[in-house]
Amino acid sequence: MMIPVRCFTCGTVVGEHWEEFKARAKEGDEDPAEVLDELGVNRHCCRRMMVSHTDLVDVVSPYQ
């Protein structure tokens, strides 16, 4: 639904980087690996949180 606040595995705060990552890598055309490196999301547990996430608020909002 929304990006998790922290990485499930190590507990690092990943939520704060989501919007920049989304703008640059998901919607932009930058290489996701490079964007994550720049953001300081180094461990693969935190990287998967960002790479595998999908925002679903737009999908569920009509059914409130």
Add this chain to the structure above:
Amino acid sequence: MTNEFDVEIIERDDRSALFVVRGLTPAFANGIRRAMVADVPTFSIDTVRFVENSSVMFDEMIGLRLGLVPLTTPLDDFEVGETVTLALDVEGPATAYSGDIETSVPEVVPADENIPIIELKENQRLEFEADAVLESGKVHAKQQGGVAVGYRHLQRIEVVGDAPEFDEQEPNILRGVIETEDGELVVTDEFDNDLTQRYPGKEVEVVDVPDTFVFDVETDGSFTVDELVLRAIESIDARAAELEEKVSV
């Protein structure tokens, strides 16, 4: 234990640090790690009173997300168990961020301001009042100040000869910090974590340096790494003193 500890800082940032400590037993190294994770208290939202929540998430889901938002924690000014009141009021269409949370104490604020709490659509509104409590990581994982705290033996590299001339060298991966034969400490990032990059064409042996540990410490932003490590040591010290006193009676 009266031996001296020798601490060498390799990398030091506000939120992360890498340092080598000599003269530790493995048990004591683990004691420090556990103290950093479980004994240094931080503020974290614990109770939420919702005034209005017409977002797509249930109260409980938002409560969970709020608990995970790190709050800056001035440990000198507060005792364990004390609470601070926070509030948020955002009306859609907008996204409620951790930075929108207002607090009653200016020293306790969200450490990161860009964490999205919930995206609000037209006619949706989120308003609540919350209590953040100062507790240690023993009580709940959200209260842990240390994140990804770990240690490993310092490894010493000894060149024992030349590699066979026509053999293809396999990568020899090490992480953290190594000690060379001259006693120099080298971060493995410098040679891409691969020993064959640093010692091409050499046969090397890797041995653990006894009683020497490389600590890798990160915090969630509640306080600096310095504060976390010093408070952890302080807590071990306090418990040791308490034990001594209880035993001597």
